[in-house]
Amino acid sequence: MEIATEVRDVYTFSPGPCSLPLGVQRSCHNSLWNFEDLGYGSLEIPGNSYESKILVKKCKDNLRTLFELPDNYSVMLMEGGAHLLNSGIPLNMIPEGGSANYLVTGFWGARTHKESLKFGNIKLVHEIVPQMNYIPDEKDWQIDTKGSYFHFTDNETLSGLEFKQVPYAQGQNIVADMTSSLGTKKLETNKYAVIYAAAQKNLGIAGNTVAFVRNDLIGKPQKMTPSYMDWRNMVDENFDYNMGIYSIYATNTYVEYLNQAPGKLDYWENLANQKAKLIWDVIDGSRGFFKPLCTKRDQRSRLNITFYCANDEKIDNLFIEEAAKIGLIELKGHPATKGVRASIYNGTQLEGVKKLRDFMLDFQEKNEVRIVNTLSRL
Missing domain, CATH: 3.40.640.10 (Type I PLP-dependent aspartate aminotransferase-like (Major domain))
Structure with a gap:
């Protein structure tokens, strides 16, 4: 088996069982x-x-x-x-x-x-x-x-x-x-x-x-x-x-x-950090549209990222539904926390995380405009 980049039609962000190479x-x-x-x-x-x-x-x-x-x-x-x-x-x-x-x-x-x-x-x-x-x-x-x-x-x-x-x-x-x-x-x-x-x-x-x-x-x-x-x-x-x-x-x-990875755990640690940074950078740059459950930056998980969309459960659900339509699945938060949860383990493909990042940026842009238009009519 080789450590290789995998491109799939469907990427799962399930908290477990995990995505397997x-x-x-x-x-x-x-x-x-x-x-x-x-x-x-x-x-x-x-x-x-x-x-x-x-x-x-x-x-x-x-x-x-x-x-x-x-x-x-x-x-x-x-x-x-x-x-x-x-x-x-x-x-x-x-x-x-x-x-x-x-x-x-x-x-x-x-x-x-x-x-x-x-x-x-x-x-x-x-x-x-x-x-x-x-x-x-x-x-x-x-x-x-x-x-x-x-x-x-x-x-x-x-x-x-x-x-x-x-x-x-x-x-x-x-x-x-x-x-x-x-x-x-x-x-x-x-x-x-x-x-x-x-x-x-x-x-x-x-x-x-x-x-x-x-x-x-x-x-x-x-x-x-x-x-x-x-x-x-x-x-x-x-x-x-x-x-x-x-x-x-x-x-x-x-x-x-x-x-088989070069450096073994060093490789997987670096990859985990790289994948997590893709998502956390979007959250931090979202002007509060995406709000994480974890309140302390130095305690943020690299592996399970739970967040909310515009503090609105309806928008959380819309995010999950629209993500599934393009092959990004298992993003629904646990019933105890609700919201959105992206679980990013060793087997979670880098290409899938990049696709999720791009979807988040696009989703924010579309729905920020939608929210502003709704508020302007009130």
Whole structure:
């Protein structure tokens, strides 16, 4: 597979599942009929077969290569999306009667926090901002230094907030949900205790979850931890838990594709910055016609850009309808935020982002005139 510019009739800006490079799609499609030239398909492979074990090892090795993981971290491949780890993390990291710290900056952080309350004494380090449209200043955080870890969501897909550096957590083990950002930037892995991500944004398709866990944290689960959430089992090659092989194949294929880029993560980080700048420049130059949900420039997401058109829901809907007519789809904002949302992941084609930029400029020009004419008649 080559890293190539793709021109399509339809470009999807879905927040997940993501847009997949055509080469990755073809490989996944072909595997359905003939997996690794074995004569049968990837949907037919038993999870405990020799072939599946080879695939799992290959996927883990490719992830280690892409993220330059140190030897003292384990790579885990699991099902259940990030939701499963919302439970699995406190079950494996909080001892009986222990505590942990959670910073909530958006919809997914709130859901993660809610789940964690079942498994320990959870400290909310800052009150939740009502509109979830900015990240509270670190100086205002109140961290329980006796907690087992500090959890945060690196990029919030609804409100479009992104951490630009590792937060200061007063010596706590740092746990990051990177579902929408893992694979789009270089990481200082040794600053994290756990990094986890559902694969369907930048690392494959829905149904697979990737986690990097520091080895000293494995082996201390609460007694009630189910076998499927016990990290000791996740690193045990002999633990038979019948993984979904097709989703792992998709992740491995995508990661192989990401590894082929010159500079690997440097390439994808630069490309993510380039694509995001195309849209943010239009918003900033729109004289307020396009208004972002995120209120702080240095916290703007490169990956999920949520905005409103002329502060009018009808114009938001018109934008979404007209964009779809020219092949720009999945731009409708989440029901919790409404508005317009452009999700721009690794697989989102640069040509598609350029087409969206041009549409935004044209849409603003036409509708500013329409709004002025309407007001002049009042």
